[in-house]
Amino acid sequence: MNSPRAVLHVGLPKTGTSFLQGVLRGNAEVLERHGVRLPDGSKTPSQQLFLAVLYLTGRSETWGRSADAGRRAWERFAADVRRRGGTTVISSETLCLATDEQIGRILSDLRGVSGEVDVDVVVTVRDPARQVPAEYQEGVKHGRRLSYPKFLDTVLAPDGADGKRGSTRRRFWNAQDPVAVLDRWAARVGPEHCHVVTCPPPGADPTLLWSRMAHVLGVDEVAVEMPPREVNTSLGAVQIEVLRRLNRRVTRQGNERVYGDVVKRLYAGTILRGQGGDKLRLPAAYADRVRSLASEWVEQLTERGYPVSGDLADLVPEVPERDAETRTGAATMLVSSLDATAELLREVERLREENSRLRTESAGSRLRRRRPAKAVKAGAGGRL
Numbered sequence: 001m002n003s004p005r006a007v008l009h010v011g012l013p014k015t016g017t018s019f020l021q022g023v024l025r026g027n028a029e030v031l032e033r034h035g036v037r038l039p040d041g042s043k044t045p046s047q048q049l050f051l052a053v054l055y056l057t058g059r060s061e062t063w064g065r066s067a068d069a070g071r072r073a074w075e076r077f078a079a080d081v082r083r084r085g086g087t088t089v090i091s092s093e094t095l096c097l098a099t100d101e102q103i104g105r106i107l108s109d110l111r112g113v114s115g116e117v118d119v120d121v122v123v124t125v126r127d128p129a130r131q132v133p134a135e136y137q138e139g140v141k142h143g144r145r146l147s148y149p150k151f152l153d154t155v156l157a158p159d160g161a162d163g164k165r166g167s168t169r170r171r172f173w174n175a176q177d178p179v180a181v182l183d184r185w186a187a188r189v190g191p192e193h194c195h196v197v198t199c200p201p202p203g204a205d206p207t208l209l210w211s212r213m214a215h216v217l218g219v220d221e222v223a224v225e226m227p228p229r230e231v232n233t234s235l236g237a238v239q240i241e242v243l244r245r246l247n248r249r250v251t252r253q254g255n256e257r258v259y260g261d262v263v264k265r266l267y268a269g270t271i272l273r274g275q276g277g278d279k280l281r282l283p284a285a286y287a288d289r290v291r292s293l294a295s296e297w298v299e300q301l302t303e304r305g306y307p308v309s310g311d312l313a314d315l316v317p318e319v320p321e322r323d324a325e326t327r328t329g330a331a332t333m334l335v336s337s338l339d340a341t342a343e344l345l346r347e348v349e350r351l352r353e354e355n356s357r358l359r360t361e362s363a364g365s366r367l368r369r370r371r372p373a374k375a376v377k378a379g380a381g382g383r384l
Contacts, residue, residue, distance in 0.1 A: 002085065003116045003117060003118050004081055004085055004086065004116070004117045004118070005088070005117070005118045005120065006118070006119050007088070007089045007090070007121075007122060007216070007217060008090050008106075008120070008121050008122065009091035009092070009124070010093070010095035010096045010098070010121060010122070010181065011092075011095065011096035011124065011175065011181070012093060012125060012126070012176055013135060013138065013175055013176070014093075014134040014138060015093075015126045015131070017091065017124065019206065019209065019210075019227065020091065020124070020209065020210065020213055021046070021091050022227035023213075024038060024091065025046075026227050027225060030222065030223075030224065031219060031222065031224070034219050034222050035085075035219075036218070036219050037084070037086055037087070039080055039089075039090055040080045048077075049073070049092055050065075050092070050094075051065055051066070051069050051070040052070050052071075052074035053074075053094045053095055054067075054070050055069075055070025055071050055073070055074055056070070056074060056095070056098065056102060057094055057095070057098050057099075057102055058102070059094070059097075062256075063256055064254075064255075064256035074109065078109040078112070082114075082117055087218065089217065093175075096123070096181045097174055099184075100188070107119060118193075120189070120193045120194075120195060120216070121182075121193060122216055123181055123182050123185075123194065123196055123197070124197045124213075125178040125197070125198055125297070127317035128294055128315075129282045129286075129290045129319050130317065131176060132282055132286075133148075133280045135172060135175075136148060136151050136152075137235060137240050137280060139151075140240055140244045140247065141243065141269075142252070142264065143252030143259060143263070144247065146165070146168060146244075148241075150165070151168070152282075152286060154168050154169050155168070155172045155173070156286055156289050156293075157169070178297060179300045179301060182306055183304075191305055194306050194307075195216045195307045196309070196310070197209070197212045198212065198308065198309070198312060198314045198315060200212075202318075206226070207226055210226070212309040216309050233273055234280070235268065235277065235280075236276055236277015236278055236280070237278050237279065237280040237281075237328050238275075238277050238328050238332050238333055239275055239336055240280055241333060242333050242336050242340065243263075243272060245333075246263070246267070247263075267344065271344065271347075272336070272340055275336060275339060277336075281323070282319060283323055284319060284321055284322055284323050290317055290319065291316060291317065294317060295316060298312045298313070298316065
């Protein structure tokens, strides 16, 4: 019997990870028949993996989650990888943030005492012209408040120009530098076990990304069903700015769960997302910078010899010479915020009606439990 194999898909964030995870979950049974499975069985809740990865990267407290629950989930996953054969895919973009020490711990836990688990690492990479605005949006959805122009000046400044927003720059590139992420993992597993999967260029068939991942997993010929398009639908540029300004009036720190439920998932993920809107794009003024950056990635990845599924040329973006016209003025934002407020009021009314119904049902249930049973008397002839 071949040694168990763990494939760690460690991101990068905003590189089709949600799409790939959707394919894996939606086709868990057919993939398992071909030797590729999710950890701890096909019905593993994604929330358990999220808890485990937060624990592994030391972020449980930051996200308002239990480190003990994360540890238990991870120990269960690692034991499952060692116990069962075939390929187990652990996909979480947060793993791209793992330090060298944390990577060592992850590998040690997966391999166990026997050390007989083979480990491969997959890093999905997308061109920076799409990556930069996508990651900015994700930051705003997690409560960040920096304006888009200031964000661009910060993360795309020349190397070493950290300035007063150095922490923002470092946080961005810790997760978005594919060469640095691959180098950290390769130091532990070897470059031959670190795979680059390139995201197809804009307009390409979305199934192409899965085909490239399937090649690494060894299931190229397995027919799978694709999840609904746009698993992680973006907000429009106006809606992102409305959310950013809202973030200046609410506090996420210390209220992570409430922010996640109410602001990120309801207000942003449902209401603002439902408005559509023009896509947030990289301004043409940054075209030379991102093309130069992407060319450096291609050169460095080629030099290191990491196995590539796809085409490194896909990482060099085409950026229009002129900016597309996008209406993001105060009047447009006012309309967006008023529409969102109206939708929130309708949701509040719906919840009030639901709570009222539940209280009525609960009161009736308590009344029935307290009501004494009626005595039953025998009738004539002594029969009941």
